[in-house]
Amino acid sequence: MCSVQEEAIPQQLNQLTGKLQCVKCRRDVPVVVTRVNDAFCQDCFLVYAVHKFRSAIGKSKVIVPKEHVLVAYSGGPASSALLHFLQEGKKEGKLRFTVTVVHIDELALVSVSDKERQEKVQEVVEIVQQRGFPLLLTSLECAMDMVKPEAGESSQAPEMCKEVTSEKEVDALANPDKGDKLKKLLDSLPSISAKEEFIRVLRNQVLLGVARERGFTKVVVGDTATALSVRIMTDMAKGKGSQVSFDTTIGDKRYGDVMVVRPIRDLNMKEVEAYNRLQNVESISIPHIADQWHKSNSIEQLTAHFIHGLQENFPSTVPNIVRTSDKLGHQDIESLPEKCSLCESPLDTDVGEASALRAVEVCERLLQKDGASRSQSQAAQSSDCTQHDRVAADNMKASLCYGCRLTVKGLRDVSLLPTHVVQKSQSRCLSRDEMRAQISEFLLDDENGDTPNS
Amino acid sequence: MAVPITLEFSGGAELLFANQKKHSIELPGSQKWDVKSLLPWIRDNLLQERPELFMQGDTVRPGILVLVNDADWELMGELEYEIQPNDKIVFISTLHGG
Ligand SMILES: [Zn+2]
């Protein structure tokens, strides 16, 4: 946003170009104004969009030739465009890797009949088959109980996903028990911001889970520049600032064994919609739980509104945010072996005593004490909820990154969380005690190194 | 002389219009219509819920794309564009992502 002067106000374009020509070919009538305020004709715009996609993949070299990658398809406009790019690339023989598509059915959260659910999944199946890619189906509730590969010799573990081979057999991987568990968990999260964040984390977990189960090391997603800039600002607001540097990279390595690849991160939503319209790319409108929430109330929706508003008058808003995040460095993942047991981002809570995080914790403790003494009766009641529960809650908290701590903060019963997350937090606590004993003599007291200011 | 036009809502914007994507309408009266006067007409006559998700001030809410006869409305004069009979005006919400 420091480059206000560079931006021509869109309206001036009319007067400047007089009788309106495409800036590229200087011949045809323009139909799309892109973020740099260049007005493109249909043909030149399509060339521009495809170029953005291909050069992102080509330049970054994140996908190795002949690799088999997993592509996440929600049915929405961005991932629909992504599939179309991939199909076109394949047709022209320019796609140097193979693609399997995965769709996460999230309809468990919405009150739809089984029949409606089937029909929506059927729509997804038809589009993916039209594009000529094999499809794996999975569901969001799968993330309520995921067997981790390192723990998983147990062969009777349920599969996370299944292939759709013929159009007829599309019964979604719906699991009523896990679906209910998920709904119960979401209901007990106090704010819409927390619910939104939780769904996002689960979705990511399902993608990683399917990738690991099927042996993929790359998951390709349809994050647009617009979505990413909202993501970055939302993450900052939600205490996930330490993860922002991963959010926009074309090859996100934070998970170690599986890389998340974002080949359309240089296109914004407007460009995606224009592409879909000009290419007749269908997308599916699937009912989503977020539609029922009063949108303007959550951090994510407020942020989206803010960014769209800025983008309207300053078209370089979105690319500027993304570029700024690109410049942020992040710690070497290998030096940070510990991962948050919910979102798998590197744990950002192992910071010095003089950090902002510790200050927040002290404040919280003081507030708790104060509250406890004021409402003795409540305290007496809650002592019923046993020591065991409190230890479980503390162990859980210790195994989460700062952002996830905030997300599950209002959750009264941590055993509602996905089974594998609970397990991880327990085993972490056990091994942590042993480890501390082993390395205690090497630990320095009160590190005064650079403590991050969050 | 009423002005017949087609309106289309997509990308989630249709949710505000009883989930109906295409609307063939006639703008009443003999006055000239432009996009600026069309928007409140849509709000008062077609919109089913939550006007704040469609309009902001006298224009569309940021994040909603407008196409006039398949061209970016920024090329057509935006609010000042004078509506012609049989125009097709499309509103695409980009707020739902995907
Ligand atoms: Zn051109």
Ligand SMILES: [Zn+2]
């Ligand atoms: Zn986390």
